[in-house]
Amino acid sequence: MSDAARKLDDPRGHFTYADYRQWELAEGERYELIDGVAYAMGAPNDAHAMAGPDTEHQLISGELFRQIANYLHGKPCKVFSAPFDVRLFYQEDETDITVVQPDISVICDAKKIGTEGCRGAPNLVIEILSPSNTGEESVKKFNLYLEAGVQEYWIVSPKSKTVQVNILEDGAYQARTYKADAVLPVRVLEGLSITLGDVFN
Structure with a gap:
């Protein structure tokens, strides 16, 4: 077990991005930081893997x-896949306490793209549910993305x-659900629609 894993076992642990950067994790270990609390990503095979x-x-x-990515080729917006750190509430001195790794992030402001990841809120975030996702985690993520804008x-x-597509309007998310046979328009990328039949094939 890595030293980082030992520290993360401590329920009193409260971390910043500066701490997060220093962790030397074992192969396969990944964590997100939400309000200073470290959350292991993925389903545990044992206590630490x-x-x-x-x-x-x-x-x-x-x-x-x-x-x-095909749509964005030659356009200013950039798309990133996990693992890719998103510092939703970026602080230059690295005191920010939330770092997430969405499955897919689209960023249209070049100033937000740093060497370490995204500095601020992406324009589009896509999270793909897995059996290890908990209801508490989903609520936390929903509220974080809403708060970050x-x-x-x-x-x-x-x-x-x-x-489920959540569009930010007047400080709240307006939700609409699309099924597998739908063509889903991407609000923040005008002209792009996703063919879900290919996604869920």
Whole structure:
């Protein structure tokens, strides 16, 4: 077990991005930092080892990334896939206490793209649910993205083959759910629509 893992076992632990940067994790270990609390990513095989995303998750993520990346070729917005650190409430002195790793992030402000990841809220965030996701985690992420001002937030469910699209309007998310046979327009990328039949094929 790495020293970082030992520290993260301590329920009193409260961390900043500066702490997060210093962790020397074992192979396969990944964490997100939410309000200073470290959360292990993936489903645990044992007390400290994390399982990576399953095949279905990777196929869905890959197809979404492909469609978005093809559209963005030669355009100013950039798309990134996990692992990619997103510092939603960026502080230059690294005292910020939230770092997440969405499955896919689209960033249209070049000033937000740093050497370490995204400095601020992406324009679009896509999270793909997995069996290890908890209801508490989903609520935390929803509220974080809302507070940070993420304009468009997708929650993709491989199990139900649906995408819940949350659009930020007047300080709140307006939600709409799309099924597997739909063509989903991307609000923040005018002219792009995602063919969900290819995503959930």
